[in-house]
Amino acid sequence: MSRGPLIAKDLVKVFPDGTRALDGVSVSAAPGKVLTLLGPSGCGKSTLLRIIAGLEHATSGSIELDGRRLDDRAPGERDVGFVFQNYALYPHLSVAANLGLALEVRGVGREERERRVRETAERLGIGELLARRPAQLSGGQQQRVALGRALARRPRLYLLDEPLSNLDALLREDMRAELKALFAGVDASVVYVTHDQSEAMSLSDRVAVMRHGRVLQCASPLELYARPATLFVGTFVGGPRMTVWHGVRDSDSLAVGGVRVPVPAGLPGGPRLAVGIRPEDVIVSDGPLRDGLEVVRRLAEPLGARTLLTLEAGGQIARAMAEPREWPERLWMAWPQNRLHWFDAETEARLEPGGGG
Amino acid sequence: MSGAPPRAAPRPAWLLALGVTAMVAWSLGPALWQALTAIKPDAQITRVPTVYLPQPPTLEHVRRLFERLPFEAYLANSAWVATWAMLLCVAIAALAAAALARMPGPGRLRLLLVLLFISLFPPILLLFPLYEGVRALGWINHPIALILPYAALNLPLAVWVLESAFRQLPREIDEAARVDGLAPIARLWRIHLPLAMPSVVTAAILVFIFCWNEFMLALTFMTRHDAKTVTAGIASVGSASLFEIPWGQLSAAIVVATLPLVFLVLLFERRIASGLTRGALKG
Numbered sequence: 001m002s003r004g005p006l007i008a009k010d011l012v013k014v015f016p017d018g019t020r021a022l023d024g025v026s027v028s029a030a031p032g033k034v035l036t037l038l039g040p041s042g043c044g045k046s047t048l049l050r051i052i053a054g055l056e057h058a059t060s061g062s063i064e065l066d067g068r069r070l071d072d073r074a075p076g077e078r079d080v081g082f083v084f085q086n087y088a089l090y091p092h093l094s095v096a097a098n099l100g101l102a103l104e105v106r107g108v109g110r111e112e113r114e115r116r117v118r119e120t121a122e123r124l125g126i127g128e129l130l131a132r133r134p135a136q137l138s139g140g141q142q143q144r145v146a147l148g149r150a151l152a153r154r155p156r157l158y159l160l161d162e163p164l165s166n167l168d169a170l171l172r173e174d175m176r177a178e179l180k181a182l183f184a185g186v187d188a189s190v191v192y193v194t195h196d197q198s199e200a201m202s203l204s205d206r207v208a209v210m211r212h213g214r215v216l217q218c219a220s221p222l223e224l225y226a227r228p229a230t231l232f233v234g235t236f237v238g239g240p241r242m243t244v245w246h247g248v249r250d251s252d253s254l255a256v257g258g259v260r261v262p263v264p265a266g267l268p269g270g271p272r273l274a275v276g277i278r279p280e281d282v283i284v285s286d287g288p289l290r291d292g293l294e295v296v297r298r299l300a301e302p303l304g305a306r307t308l309l310t311l312e313a314g315g316q317i318a319r320a321m322a323e324p325r326e327w328p329e330r331l332w333m334a335w336p337q338n339r340l341h342w343f344d345a346e347t348e349a350r351l352e353p354g355g356g357g
Numbered sequence: 358m359s360g361a362p363p364r365a366a367p368r369p370a371w372l373l374a375l376g377v378t379a380m381v382a383w384s385l386g387p388a389l390w391q392a393l394t395a396i397k398p399d400a401q402i403t404r405v406p407t408v409y410l411p412q413p414p415t416l417e418h419v420r421r422l423f424e425r426l427p428f429e430a431y432l433a434n435s436a437w438v439a440t441w442a443m444l445l446c447v448a449i450a451a452l453a454a455a456a457l458a459r460m461p462g463p464g465r466l467r468l469l470l471v472l473l474f475i476s477l478f479p480p481i482l483l484l485f486p487l488y489e490g491v492r493a494l495g496w497i498n499h500p501i502a503l504i505l506p507y508a509a510l511n512l513p514l515a516v517w518v519l520e521s522a523f524r525q526l527p528r529e530i531d532e533a534a535r536v537d538g539l540a541p542i543a544r545l546w547r548i549h550l551p552l553a554m555p556s557v558v559t560a561a562i563l564v565f566i567f568c569w570n571e572f573m574l575a576l577t578f579m580t581r582h583d584a585k586t587v588t589a590g591i592a593s594v595g596s597a598s599l600f601e602i603p604w605g606q607l608s609a610a611i612v613v614a615t616l617p618l619v620f621l622v623l624l625f626e627r628r629i630a631s632g633l634t635r636g637a638l639k640g
Contacts, residue, residue, distance in 0.1 A: 074535070076535060149533070
């Protein structure tokens with residue numbers, strides 16, 4: 001069954017109190033693909049999801065799914081499955097009734113309904129729990145029922161609002177992998193909201209990073225990581241956080257406190273720049289490095305596979321992912337020029353050496 | 358969970374027992390006196406010094422009551438009127454409450470206050486206009502003359518009880534039901550009402566009790582014996598004899614009229630399953 005994409009265009013949402021939750025957002029999600037809306041709380045990602053579901057109305061803009069305009073349809077007529085952050089199961093109904101309600105409303109016959117509910121429950125490993133009430137389930141099981149409620153109806157679009165945020169860390173990781181496998185098997189689009197960048201990176205085909213009601217960048221996880229379009233995307237995506245140094249440009253270098261960072265030839269932008277370097281791109285050594293800085297180790301956090309070092313040079317702090325071993329107090333750090341991310345300090349936009357960007 | 362919270366110093370048990378006894382005596386005393394009078398032989402009712410326990414207890418008053426008056430018809434009329442008024446009232450209140458509970462902005466509170474304000478008017482103000490209306494419609498001695506006003510007069514109470522119950526239901530459950538395609542009435546019937554069942558039962562019982570106990574409209578609109586409700590019927594117990602007040606029969610009538618309410622409350626008290634919303638939300 002081939003389906004069309006979800007296309008949201010120029011969505012604006014102004015709440016009655018004047019808050020501009022969405023400020024001209026356009027996103028699209030291809031069938032069978034996972035689009036994640038990623039951003040800090042208050043960035044408008046949940047509002048966008050709720051508008052797509054029909055639970056809120058956009059002030060202006062349009063939404064199209066599979067070639068149909070959705071704007072004037074009630075939530076129940078949009079053919080979407082929604083997974084709520086707090087699950088929102090019907091507490092007075094059995095698991096089977098929770099899964100089957102939407103099918104019943106849509107007039108699916110009893111036998112077909114029971115077959116689909118059983119099938120969905122088996123797939124999610126909750127086949128034994130169909131007769132239970134939500135209060136008799138663990139958090140992880142409730143989570144599965146919430147997912148199952150969306151899956152059982154086989155909608156044209158899946159909408160998930162931070163579905164893993166109420167699970168403990170271990171369970172979350174398992175469920176993340178399971179979700180990924182689950183999404184791979186559906187031909188409908190998935191829109192997934194989260195504030196957890198690692199969740200976004202691992203689950204998505206495309207990620208839209210949002211802030212202040214706008215989409216800053218919409219790209220594949222790898223592209224997002226490799227070429228963040230703004231300073232905010234650079235620091236929000238990837239963990240541990242990118243180190244950012246602000247400085248003033250003079251001729252061919254950037255003065256950052258007591259440190260000078262060579263600016264690549266032909267880098268556009270104004271006099272004030274920000275340069276970002278990811279901890280995993282930093283090279284550290286006990287001895288001198290070519291083009292390196294002598295630094296003082298302030299902190300060493302062993303993470304197992306790597307050790308995260310916090311280093312200081314000329315009053316500037318940088319973080320580096322280093323080999324997991326003991327490091328001396330004084331050491332050297334360097335970075336490959338092509339791994340630096342340059343941003344205009346005023347506009348926060350990414351700058352590419354050799355024009356434009 | 359690490360350790361139980363420190364407990365407050367235990368109050369002496371006798372203090373609690375004393376308080377409870379005093380309260381029970383205060384509220385049940387008159388009812389008990391009434392019940393004792395209902396089964397006391399006539400001679401002992403007025404004797405000085407007071408006879409507390411009837412010797413021997415008698416059902417004579419109850420027998421005479423049903424003999425002299427169509428008291429079973431009164432009871433049936435009351436049950437009929439109160440049941441329909443309760444159903445009508447709760448149905449309309451549920452619709453209003455469901456809408457009010459999710460109403461954005463300041464309109465919700467204003468409407469609720471208007472309802473409260475309306476319920477402050479003494480019903481006697483309504484008696485004459487209502488009487489004119491009932492007479493014009495030819496509804497004198499017809500149960501609908503009581504059912505409609507009873508349902509209307511109790512709407513504010515029922516709306517307040519249900520609105521606060523509906524408002525406490527997690528909004529996400531509503532939204533899940535909307536996404537699942539349930540129409541507003543279906544949401545009310547299948548989600549709101551079952552989840553708010555304790556409050557629905559509470560509202561229904563309160564409305565039923567009011568309707569059962571209402572006297573003024575019942576006395577005015579129901580003039581024929583076979584149309585009277587039980588409160589109006591009790592009034593005719595006393596007025597039926599000229600030279601004496603039949604205390605025994607009056608008490609018997611009051612006890613017989615009250616017993617159905619007592620049974621009703623006891624029955625539903627067990628049915629009010631609380632904590633139904635547990636497990637709806639995580640976190």
